[in-house]
Amino acid sequence: MAEATRVVRISLDAMGGDFGPSVVVPGAVRALERHPDLHVVLFGRAPEIEAELSKFPAFGERVTIRHTDIAVSMTDKPSQALRQGRYKSSMWQAIEAVKKGEAAACVSAGNTGALMVMSRFCLKMMPGIDRPAIAAMWPTRKGESIVLDVGASIGAEARNLVEMAIMGSAMARIVFDIERPTVGLLNVGVEEIKGVEQVKEAGRLLREADLPDLHYAGFVEGDDIGRGTTDVVVTEGFAGNIALKTAEGTAKQIGEYLRAAITRSLMARIGYLFARGAFRALRDKMDPRRVNGGVFLGLDGVVVKSHGGTDALGFASAIDVAYDMVKYELLAKISRALAGRAGAAEPAADAAPAGEG
Known part of the structure; x- marks a missing residue:
């Protein structure tokens, strides 16, 4: 049977x-x-x-x-x-x-x-996690990456960044089906001497820990997100939310430029007819509905946030994300990764909560 x-x-x-x-x-x-x-x-x-x-x-x-x-x-x-x-x-x-x-x-x-x-x-929070983080799927030249935190809390100590690296890599193993995702810390430069102390300390902790479930690739800069330099990009919520909103605004701006360009003249319209397959592929690649659904990592349960202004296709994508997180046991993967963590800093005080509204 x-x-x-x-x-x-x-x-x-x-x-x-x-x-x-x-x-x-x-x-x-x-x-x-x-x-x-x-x-x-x-x-x-x-x-x-x-x-x-x-x-x-x-x-x-x-x-x-x-x-x-x-x-x-x-x-x-x-x-x-x-x-x-x-x-x-x-x-x-x-x-x-x-x-x-x-x-x-x-x-x-x-x-x-x-x-x-x-x-x-x-x-409540999972044992061993100080604060939650919102993880978002990010379209890249290579496919997609996971970026966190994109707005759950403001500021982060080194320990929090390490926790986010662990949680983000657990999600990446599910979404991308890879055993050891690459993780980068968002910084103002790739050199180890650059950046604020919390980021530099987090980098040191990740290097020394050499965790089995992720490969720490070092610091990455803002343009590395779109390049897909690493599978996971870790930052605190203030910078992450600004990066997310900037990317969304830029995508809309490019779309408006393209619409204006292809309707400017008769020749432009004719050119569009020959290139509409390429334009359709570009539209699909930049469609935020297809990567809708931010996962609240660190909670003792799976919660997914859909964009408030999305349509049915976008909301279905958010349900798909929740389904995958359950089906492929996100919480269990995070728990196992935390159990194998070594050399992390002492717990830090909670950061300021996410912005009102």
Whole structure:
């Protein structure tokens, strides 16, 4: 008799993001189509969810709806959201489903600060990790890299950077299917004498530790991210968030330049007809929806943040990320890597929380 397929249950904050159920539900359906062993639990206002789900009757048996009256606003301060939405909001209950073992992962497109604060409060941190980090997939010339932290907290001690290197490499082993990912520390130069003391100390610790699950490749600069110089790029949240927003803005700027150029004249339009295959490939490569989904690493549970303004394709991509993190045992890989760590610095005090809103 064949062994039954293990169902992967993922909880979704159906009210999160700019569009709520109108994006979350069709995004969930796309993910259900791709993963036959997936079941989703939707938390939010039941009438709105049911209205969207009625458009996809074939998937009703693989969807559970849990009604909540409260939704965290994209403009709520994290402390306000925690105080007013704790226990009752769609965001909190989607996270709590992971804590209770009712779901293996949570996905939300809601308020980033609120999601981080609630996740940390509800799930707590993994043993051996001082603070969480948001890990994002980053398109590169070679394919993709993982960059963290892109905004979970501001500032980082050397120990925190080492922890991020360990967590990022565990995620890279899942996403890229490589045994020993390369890891670089983002710095103002590749020379060992450059940079702030925390980064230089983290580099020393990683070199001396020579961890079996990652290869420390040294310092990398900003342009190395797009080159794909390493599989994982580690930085603190302030610099990481600026780098992320700069890259997103640059991609949009290039797209606008291209649209303006190909509509400027008749010859440009004719040229576009011959080159539209190349333009389509470029558009797909730069499409942020295809790499949507930042993983909150360091929590004792899997939480994935989707971009708030994404569409159904983008939200489905975030569910795909959560699915892979569960299916290929992210938390277990991080725990094993932490157990093998040597020579790390003493725990540092918590950094300032992520920006409000």
